[in-house]
Amino acid sequence: MKIKKRGYVFPLILLATISIAFFIITLVQLQSSHHNQLMHLNSYQQALNVAYSVNVDIIGEIREKQWANRFFKGKPVIRTGQKLFGTTYDMAVEDHEPDKCTFNVKIRTTIGEKRNLFYWRQRYVPNMLDFTRVSFPVFFGEFPPELFEPAKKAEIDKLVDDALQKAADNQNKVTQIVKNISTKPTPQDILKELGAIPPGKSSTDIQDSAQPRPAATKPPTKESTATKPKTSDLVTEIRTFIDPLDTQSFPVAGKNICGSDLMIRDAPWGNVIGQIPPYTGGVQVSGLQGDFFEVSYNGKSGYSHINYVEVPGHTPSGIEPPRPPGAPPPL
């Protein structure tokens, strides 16, 4: 008797082995991918946390030393191989436009093999009325880590400048888009306006897109109804105490506005050494001493009272000044 074998076992073993191998490989890959994803997320968040923390410290340092004495004034400060929270980082901070109180901060973090470069352009707020605000970011972005190197400064600054310029160029367009969509009654209309419907889709494919948008609520905050003095009246009042004359530049041409001869004295409240005829111009005014202009007229140099001499930016009161206490009596 001849038995014909069909060979079940070997293919079965082979098949089972291959299936199990593939299955295990798939599982391992899947777990590895989850692990990598988690590590990547954690390491990026860690890098961002470290960069943010370093930036907080930089702002704290500016605040302690104040803007005029900032630690990077006039020359960039670069610190490499620093450690924070177990992460290594390099930091560079430098003035951008000091007259506008702007400065750049570059922070490059290294976690394992992974490097990230974060860039802030910030503006220091030097006024006291915004006293809780030390600075605000003008720009924040992430760049290839090699751009941290000082030799690449121009390159990275240009990228930032271009991005800011682009944003400025687009500002009107953005404002117009916002204005246009603000009046659209449904999400569907907004998607149409923005051209944001994917190819092959229609706006009706998007759930509830034809439903009217809920009305926007507004904060109840409002203007004050309290009445205040006019600022121009206050300025007039201030000027009764603070004479605008003190910012006058000399020499200037002046004029006697007095209806009678104006005295030229040898010193403030000193002896009379000459006169300027009524309503006469061509008086050279070269300085201010006490309440008297230093004047020269017709070869005579001396002092005439500011109440009677008109110069650009100063309208004399024309009021006769009293002789101050302690001034020598007239001869």
Next chain:
Amino acid sequence: MTSTRKGLTLLELTIGLFLVGGAAVIYLQSMQSSRQKNEFYSEHFIASIMAAKVVEACFQETEINPYGVEALGLADGNGKPFKFSTLVTDGQTSFFKQPEITKDKTPFLYNMFQKDFMLNITTENSSTRHFTLNTAFKWKANTGPGAFHYDCRFPGYSAKKEVQTTYAFPESKLEKKVVERIFEEKNKNLGTIVSSPATREVAMATGRIYFTCAGMMNSTAFSSALKRAEEIDESGCPPTDPRYGEATDLFFSVARDVLDVLVFLQPHIETINKDIGTTDSLNLRNRSRLELYIYNSTMGLEEIKKLFFVCVHEAASRYRALMKASQDIRQQRAIIQRCLDMHRLMFAAREFADGAFTSGAADTIIKSEYYEFLADLEKYFSDKDQTIVRLAAQEKKFAQSNLLTKRYFACDLVEKIFATLATLKTKLPEIDPGTLDPKSDVIGKPLGDGTRSGALTWAKDQMTNGTGEGINTNNGLKVKDDIAAWNNWCLAFVSTAWGRKINELMEMSAITTYENFKKAGKIKTDKKPPAGAIMYTGPTGGNPHGHIFLATGKYNSDNDPIVITTGGPGLDGVTEMPLSQLVSWCNASYLGWTLPPDAK
């Protein structure tokens, strides 16, 4: 014979079963292991996201609130950090209140977080620059206990901020300016004029204040900002008009510049306040000059303070309206931060805001508007932004407990500046305005010459010891012939003293001339009239025309101005008397004074 076997041998079956069983065991074990690892990764992943959310919440909080760490419950009222450990479900921590993790809304998350999933936050305030937050999650997974943490720094509240003002008078030029302008000298060191070091400091401080304020008030940028802001304000444009925002920013920039100047001047105000008494060491002329400048600087600052309150109140009020017009929450947050700073300053210094409002008590207005603003924020943002709700609640607590000056350096500083200014005002010397040189050429003349010294000299010449040659053209009489020549002719007397050259005095009644000056904004109501000034009392039942008279520029020991008046019922001739006596004689109220320029 060939036999074809249809079944399996026992051996084959056994091998097959072993293989299938083995595969099943490997499969199940792999599945079990994979499930556990996936669960572990999933929980780790969620913990990581949740920790990132906590970090983000701290960022959001501290971005707008310098005491955000405290508002989040991570530090006490003194900034001392707490250790924080809690479950995250059912609103047990402020970080996961919006949206809340509840059994109904988020069952998967809820079940997961019920597994002893604890949020632990350790805060360190190792430096004034920052708080360091360690945000950790610990949990018990099937694969064993899990743990995850993030470290991050957030700004701490530093008490100081530098102020930059572009209006500071240059130090290099200050001494020369003080010597020339205040002390009327040239090419001298201040030390040769003022020997006392303390007085020199007072003189320099006075100069810094006076010339810095002058620089600000005369700056084109400053004046044009104020002018433009007022123009737009008067046009009444609504918050949706771009000009509204422009005016708001201009009012803000003026208030900002004024505040920066005030803060810059603060130590110098202190110096004067401390050493004002040392001016006694100067000679009369130098002392009176320095005292005049101290007086003008202080009173100028007093008015500048009012300008600050008006502008800062206007800006805050307008930003509130702009906030209502804006639908961008980022913009709203920026406005809130700015508005709060302005309200805080006003609130802290409200006691010194007299004159900032034309009606109502400044203190009440500032207080009620601040509380109203905070209540509006709490209500409106309750379902939108918890950072603002917490900030508003915290702020209310600060205000109610008078903690603003303790919490914010700027509030403390501004309150101190204004308090010092108020104290300094009480120490200001009486300013001797000096005397007019008498005009001998009007003595014995029928009328004055149109100058203030002429008016005063002529008026005195009509008194008992004078020539009495002045002629009342209404009745043709002179005092030398009839002591009552000017009785009941007060307007004619004053007009004649001024040489009948003042147009505003060419009227039939004294009160009409007062109205003329008042309409032109030339009436001052204080009781410090300079020599020759024209003064008024109001009409009475018996005298509907009011009364007009002249100031001598002198004062009695009660600081009552001495005036020269014509007679009337019960009083003959031209007489000198204190203002209070004249008011009593007229039985009328004092209206004020004006000083016209010398007639051309």
